[in-house]
Amino acid sequence: MDHYISINDIDNINSWIEEAKELKKNPLKYIELGRNKTLGLLFFNSSLRTRLSTQKAALNLGMNPIVMNVSGDAWGIEFGDGTVMNGNTAEHIKEAAAVVSQYCDIIAVRAFPTLNDKAKDESEQVLMSFKKYASVPIVNMESATGHPLQGLTDAITISEHAKTRKPKVVLSWAPHIKALPHAVANSFTQAMQKMDVEFVITNPECYNLNPEITGKTSIIHNQEEAFKNADFVYVKNWSSYESYGQILNTDPNWMITKEKLGNAKFMHCLPVRRNVIVEDAVLDSDSSIVIQQANNRTFAAQLVLKKILENA
Ligand SMILES: NCCC[C@H](NC(=O)CCC(=O)O)C(=O)O
Ligand SMILES: NC(=O)OP(=O)(O)O
Numbered sequence: 001m002d003h004y005i006s007i008n009d010i011d012n013i014n015s016w017i018e019e020a021k022e023l024k025k026n027p028l029k030y031i032e033l034g035r036n037k038t039l040g041l042l043f044f045n046s047s048l049r050t051r052l053s054t055q056k057a058a059l060n061l062g063m064n065p066i067v068m069n070v071s072g073d074a075w076g077i078e079f080g081d082g083t084v085m086n087g088n089t090a091e092h093i094k095e096a097a098a099v100v101s102q103y104c105d106i107i108a109v110r111a112f113p114t115l116n117d118k119a120k121d122e123s124e125q126v127l128m129s130f131k132k133y134a135s136v137p138i139v140n141m142e143s144a145t146g147h148p149l150q151g152l153t154d155a156i157t158i159s160e161h162a163k164t165r166k167p168k169v170v171l172s173w174a175p176h177i178k179a180l181p182h183a184v185a186n187s188f189t190q191a192m193q194k195m196d197v198e199f200v201i202t203n204p205e206c207y208n209l210n211p212e213i214t215g216k217t218s219i220i221h222n223q224e225e226a227f228k229n230a231d232f233v234y235v236k237n238w239s240s241y242e243s244y245g246q247i248l249n250t251d252p253n254w255m256i257t258k259e260k261l262g263n264a265k266f267m268h269c270l271p272v273r274r275n276v277i278v279e280d281a282v283l284d285s286d287s288s289i290v291i292q293q294a295n296n297r298t299f300a301a302q303l304v305l306k307k308i309l310e311n312a
Helices: 013-025 049-060 093-103 118-122 125-133 148-161 183-194 223-227 290-311
Strands: 038-043 064-069 106-110 138-140 168-173 198-202 218-220 232-236 265-267
Touching (some): 013 290, 049 064, 093 106, 093 125, 106 290, 125 138, 138 290, 148 183, 148 232, 148 265, 148 290, 168 183, 168 223, 183 198, 198 223, 218 223, 265 290
Parallel strands (some): 106 138, 168 198, 168 232, 198 218, 232 265
């Protein structure tokens, strides 16, 4: 594999899941594979899990990770072509990406959407500019429209916890005080579409995700109906896609409660706002598998890095 940009880069999700489970059993098996190779992690946004689990994955492969908080610590980067750079940006992505490529064998990037410029967000300007101007493989650590390391993690976690051959998986919108990206929900949807699961999405009417991503997946606007016989309830807030980046509904009736969850397992990518997205009683119960889910971030990242290293 050259780059890991989206869930579409997974050629066979079942074999990837099996390989990730093998890595989890023996995380240091490939400690020589990345020896003397450097992974650069560039963060334009905050992170706890991605920042630590991706470094851990690199260390398990014998790589040396180096991390930079780009927003704040680096010079402001210009992405526009032909811009007269007399504003706030001090260096162009053409130089920045070429320079970092000389220090790193793989570059991983986190860059969230603007949520006010749909065209710009959908062009994935930051991630795709790194891909264009860097001379080494690029890994997406959550971009404007996708979080494929999370989506792969979620697929592994569902496979590990499934009690039936074809579990029912529900992606549910839940309320939030801030306008949040679509990336996690998009990549989760794409991952579930590749798996042998019964997958449905539930969200208020004004919150349908990008129809190009949801495709034929059924969208049910009645949460209670969607949750019937669910084995996994994956919860996430996202802002409106149609009224791009807007908060149109904060109805607390969409919050996940123990009663609504029934016998299903609760999943969330984290960080999660308690008693806004989900009540304490769920997170503090055995129904929640969010901690086990976050642990799998390491093995998803390790699998992706391994596949890139093996291709080098
Ligand atoms: N990487 C996982 C989720 C990151 C981001 N969440 C957030 O920004 C939550 C912020 C808050 O709760 O204030 C998102 O939804 O895409
Ligand atoms: N789930 C996830 O990506 O977490 P962070 O934002 O903390 O990296």
